[in-house]
Amino acid sequence: xxxxxxxxxxxxxxxxxxxxxxxxxxxxxxxxxxxxxxxxxxxxxxxxxxxxxxxxxxxxxxxxxxxxxxxxxxxxxxxxxxxxxxxxxxxxxxxxxxxxxxxxxxxxxxxxxxxxxxxxxxxxxxxxxxxxxxxxxxxxxxxxxxxxxxxxxxxxxxxxxxxxxxxxxxxxxxxxxxxxxxxxxxxxxxxxxxxxxxxxxxxxxxxxxxxxxxxxxxxxxxxxxxxxxxxxxxxxxxxxxxxxxxxxxxxxxxxxxxxxxxx
Amino acid sequence: xxxxxxxxxxxxxxxxxxxxxxxxxxxxxxxxxxxxxxxxxxxxxxxxxxxxxxxxxxxxxxxxxxxxxxxxxxxxxxxxxxxxxxxxxxxxxxxxxxxxxxxxxxxxxxxxxxxxxxxxxxxxxxxxxxxxxxxxxxxxxxxxxxxxxxxxxxxxxxxxxxxxxxxxxxxxxxxxxxxxxxxxxxxxxxxxxxxxxxxxxxxxxxxxxxxxxxxxxxxxxxxxxxxxxxxxxxxxxxxxxxxxxxxxxxxxxxxxxxxxxxxxxxxxxxxxxxxxxxxxxxxxxxxxxxxxxxxxxxxxxxxxxxxxxxxxxxxx
Ligand SMILES: Cc1cc2nc3c(=O)[nH]c(=O)nc-3n(C[C@H](O)[C@H](O)[C@H](O)COP(=O)(O)OP(=O)(O)OC[C@H]3O[C@@H](n4cnc5c(N)ncnc54)[C@H](O)[C@@H]3O)c2cc1C
Ligand SMILES: Nc1ncnc2c1ncn2[C@@H]1O[C@H](COP(=O)(O)O)[C@@H](O)[C@H]1O
Numbered sequence: 001x002x003x004x005x006x007x008x009x010x011x012x013x014x015x016x017x018x019x020x021x022x023x024x025x026x027x028x029x030x031x032x033x034x035x036x037x038x039x040x041x042x043x044x045x046x047x048x049x050x051x052x053x054x055x056x057x058x059x060x061x062x063x064x065x066x067x068x069x070x071x072x073x074x075x076x077x078x079x080x081x082x083x084x085x086x087x088x089x090x091x092x093x094x095x096x097x098x099x100x101x102x103x104x105x106x107x108x109x110x111x112x113x114x115x116x117x118x119x120x121x122x123x124x125x126x127x128x129x130x131x132x133x134x135x136x137x138x139x140x141x142x143x144x145x146x147x148x149x150x151x152x153x154x155x156x157x158x159x160x161x162x163x164x165x166x167x168x169x170x171x172x173x174x175x176x177x178x179x180x181x182x183x184x185x186x187x188x189x190x191x192x193x194x195x196x197x198x199x200x201x202x203x204x205x206x207x208x209x210x211x212x213x214x215x216x217x218x219x220x221x222x223x224x225x226x227x228x229x230x231x232x233x234x235x236x237x238x239x240x241x242x243x244x245x246x247x248x249x250x251x252x253x254x255x256x257x258x259x260x261x262x263x
Numbered sequence: 264x265x266x267x268x269x270x271x272x273x274x275x276x277x278x279x280x281x282x283x284x285x286x287x288x289x290x291x292x293x294x295x296x297x298x299x300x301x302x303x304x305x306x307x308x309x310x311x312x313x314x315x316x317x318x319x320x321x322x323x324x325x326x327x328x329x330x331x332x333x334x335x336x337x338x339x340x341x342x343x344x345x346x347x348x349x350x351x352x353x354x355x356x357x358x359x360x361x362x363x364x365x366x367x368x369x370x371x372x373x374x375x376x377x378x379x380x381x382x383x384x385x386x387x388x389x390x391x392x393x394x395x396x397x398x399x400x401x402x403x404x405x406x407x408x409x410x411x412x413x414x415x416x417x418x419x420x421x422x423x424x425x426x427x428x429x430x431x432x433x434x435x436x437x438x439x440x441x442x443x444x445x446x447x448x449x450x451x452x453x454x455x456x457x458x459x460x461x462x463x464x465x466x467x468x469x470x471x472x473x474x475x476x477x478x479x480x481x482x483x484x485x486x487x488x489x490x491x492x493x494x495x496x497x498x499x500x501x502x503x504x505x506x507x508x509x510x511x512x513x514x515x516x517x518x519x520x521x522x523x524x525x526x527x528x529x530x531x532x533x534x535x536x537x538x539x540x541x542x543x544x545x546x547x548x549x550x551x552x553x554x555x556x557x558x559x560x561x562x563x564x565x566x567x568x569x570x571x572x573x574x575x576x577x578x579x
Contacts, residue, residue, distance in 0.1 A: 036511065095370060122511065129378045130359065131366030134334060138370040143442030145333060146363055149504075159446075165458065165505045168449045171333055173442055183511045184504055225375025225406040229388060232399050237555055240541075244548070245562025250570025253542065254578070256558045262464070262519045262540060263486055263575055 001054030001153070002113065003044040004105060006120040006133075007073050008034040009066035033069040036121035038188035039181050041073045044119045046186065047153055054116075055079040057108060061089065061100045067204070074199035075191030081204040082108060088209055091221025098135035100219055103212040105140060111205075117158065118178040122147060133180040143173040149184040265351035267293040268344055269318070270337070270364065272356055273301065276308030280461045281356040283316045283420035285413055290317040290423050292385045293351050297321045297427075298344060300329045300337060306429060314427020316420060321429045328436050333443040334360065336436035338367035343434060345372050345408050352387055352404075357412035357514075358460070365410040374407025379514070381417035381537065396536030415460045416516040417537070451505070459489040459506060464519045465535070467491030467508055471524015471545065471564055474501045478568040479523055485575040491515065491535075493525045509534035523564040527552025544568065 012030045041058060048054040058073030060066045061084040070081035084104045092100065109115055118137075123130040130146075137144035149168075150161035153175075160171045160179060173179075191199070209216055217223060243252055257263040267289040272279040282297075289295035297318040299306050306323040313321050322344065329336045341353060341364065353368070355361035357379045369376040380389035389411050391400045404410070459465065466488045468479035476490070483490045492502035494509055508515055510530040520538035525531060527543070527550055535541070536555065543556040544564045553559045560567050 094366070094376060095373075098370065125510065129366075129376075130362050131369075131376060131378060134338075134363045134366045135370040138335075138338070138367045141439065144335070145443050147359055163504060166451055166453070168451070169445050170447045170449075171443050172446045173444070177442075225369075225404060226377055227403050227405045229401045229403060234392070234397055234399055237557075240553070240555075240557040240559055242548070242553055242556065242559040242561060245560050245567055248570075249544075249560040249562045249567040250572075251574045253544070253558065253560050253567065253571045254574035257486075257519070257542070257575075258578070260540060263578065 001048050001051040001117070002057070002115050003048060003054065003117045003119060004057045004059050004108060004115050005037070005041045005044040005073060005078060006101065006118065007037045007041065007058045007060045007069045008121070008124045009060055009062040009069035010034040010125050031065055031068065033072040034121055034125045036123060036125055036183060037069070038076070039183050039185055040119040040121050041076050041078060042186045042188040043151055043181050044117075045077045047117070047151070051153070057082060057112065059101070059104055059108065060084070061097060061104065063090070070204060071199060072191070074202045074204070075195045076189055077195060080202060082207060083204060084207045084212065086208040086216075088216040088220045091224060092219045093224045093226050094129055094131050095135055095225050096219040096223055098132050098139060100212070100214060101132065101136050102139035103214045104207060105136070107207060107212045114176070116175045117153070118142070120178065120180045122180055122182050133178060137178040140178070142176060142178045144178045144180070145171045145173050146180045148179050148181045151179055151181065151185065265293045266296045266348060268296050268298050268341070268348065268350045268353045270341065270353070270355045270361065271297050271299045271309065271313065272358065272361070273299070273305065273309055276301065276305030278309050278312045279356070280420060281358070281415035283312070284415065284418045285354045285356060286313065286316040286318055287420050287423070288383050288413055288418050289354055292383060292387055294319050295425065296348070296350065298341070299323045300340065301325060303431065310427050310429050314425050315422050317423040317425045318427050319425045321427055322432050323429060324432050324434045326435045328441055331445060332436070332441050333445065334363045334367060335440035335443065337364045338371060339436050339440045340434050341365070341368035342371040345374075350408065352409040352411060354383075355410070355412050357414045362412050365412050369407070369410045372407055374410055375404035376410040376412070377402055377404060378412040380411050380413045381516070383411055383413065387411070392537055396532060414514065414516060454490070456483065457487065457489045459491060459508075459513050460515055462489035462515070463517055464488035464521070465491045465508070465515050465517045465538070466521040466523065467493065467525060467535075468496055468502070468523050469493035469525030470495040470499070472496060472501065474499065476502060478565055478572070482521070482568045482572045482575075485572045488521070493531050522552050523568060525552055526550045527555060
């Protein structure tokens with residue numbers, strides 16, 4: 001069982017996020033492994049440990065510091081890491097990023113052997129598009145079962161539960177496949193001290209565009225499929241009216257709603 | 264005027280409100296063409312509504328495989344329609360499925376995609392709100408056919424009569440698209456309340472409910488609202504995950520959002536910050552949710568909500 005877990009390096013949600021002059025997200029300052037990708041890493045580790053043998057390869061596409069995201073996955077227990085970085089990738093949008101990820105997966109397959117499963121997070125905590133997983137699946141010609149709250153691998157198939165608003169669906173796909181997981185699926189482990197020490201000795205490959213056989217013209221800002229025209233900070237909300245409840249709070253609330261014609 | 268394909272969401276022919284919003288957006292930018300996946304009977308039922316909201320044509324694809332497998336067959340359908348109809352753009356609802364269908368179809372047609380648009384201008388410039396609502400971005404697809412996923416409740420649906428001529432199209436997904444099979448479905452009991460992402464009013468409870476959602480539900484029912492929950496409430500097992508509002512739950516944009524016993528963490532804000540009016544009820548006058556609130560009551564939700572419920576009922 002060989003599993004690739006996608007791990008994205010994102011700006012810290014708690015910190016101030018900003019844009020560069022060229023309207024791309026500033027990804028150089030304080031970042032971390034997207035929390036939603038920790039669930040993918042955890043699930044990959046559990047599947048491999050249940051299978052009894054195999055390996056988890058953590059793969060990121062991102063700036064130099066994105067290595068931290070791979071490191072964190074290695075500390076959690078992933079066996080190998082791959083970091084795709086190339087100046088020419090900067091400014092890539094969803095589809096270009098998906099092309100880079102797909103090409104990197106092909107390279108991993110070439111170097112390490114067949115991959116049974118690709119696990120990804122639900123969405124990156126900065127972009128929140130939730131399109132990269134299906135686009136990578138499309139580009140690689142893989143079946144995709146997305147938004148799994150439960151994953152069960154049985155031999156050559158994987159069964160996934162998706163919890164929707166009005167129903168839960170059970171999906172079956174044959175391996176190899178791509179599965180994106182939600183934050184309901186497990187409880188990601190914290191790296192242990194032993195894990196942190198062990199991670200230092202684990203292999204971490206650096207790929208550039210040439211390594212993954214992708215033309216620079218296909219990626220980066222110039223090749224982007226979408227263009228940002230304008231960015232404005234949302235004006236701070238007008239301070240609202242705050243009252244302390246002194247026995248009439250509920251009534252006051254409804255009076256206010258009525259004044260706004262909301263009830 | 265150039266045509267805009269609109270992927271319709273419906274339940275057995277009863278059209279989702281979000282799809283009517285998409286038609287309205289499409290009408291302002293071109294000629295709306297509804298893409299309807301479902302049986303011919305369901306399409307007959309839906310067609311008058313689609314026409315009323317501006318659909319000139321209703322393209323009906325009824326191969327059952329389109330709904331027996333996840334995402335990929337519908338993506339193939341859209342990609343093939345992009346090829347045959349050459350639309351100016353494709354609009355889908357920014358639901359999990361809509362995003363994925365559009366994402367896959369965009370990859371197939373080598374096109375750009377914009378998700379979570381809250382507005383689209385006649386020349387297809389989309390407005391998005393990003394970083395937990397902290398920034399507003401406008402952007403455009405510059406390659407291929409623009410795929411735009413529009414957030415429910417951001418545009419108000421306006422009737423505008425179209426011809427609504429129904430055309431059956433013969434489309435069968437390839438075997439390659441028939442891989443992620445839906446083997447079974449477990450229906451959840453219906454709550455009888457409005458759908459969270461489409462509701463005009465949402466009343467949410469958090470850790471402050473201490474597990475007792477009764478006052479939240481009672482107030483919600485009094486004002487005809489959907490019920491939401493913070494992740495803390497969901498993780499504690501007090502409310503289903505389907506009702507979670509926030510980054511890893513639903514994004515809602517109602518006329519009125521009421522947060523009771525919710526502190527207002529950034530991940531929660533990400534799912535409700537674009538609500539038109541925000542009301543908070545919280546014991547702690549320093550809770551960050553008050554920074555967003557148009558109206559706030561500092562107090563115990565177990566006192567404030569029941570009184571508010573009575574006050575609403577008394578108004579009838
Ligand atoms: C990757 C990631 C994704 C996340 N996604 C989401 C998400 O989608 N949605 C989400 O909500 N959170 C999400 N979170 C969690 C988020 O960070 C907060 O932990 C969560 O929103 C807190 O929920 P809460 O406000 O109910 O609880 P708390 O922060 O504990 O706040 C409870 C509030 O209730 C008040 N209170 C207590 N008793 C009463 C009473 N009797 N009457 C009135 N007020 C009372 C308290 O003063 C307090 O302000 C995410 C976190 C991470 C890391
Ligand atoms: N640059 C990246 N490197 C690695 N994984 C990524 C990258 N971008 C997206 N992903 C994966 O795709 C998921 C969804 O991303 P998105 O479509 O951007 O919301 C993330 O949770 C990651 O698992």
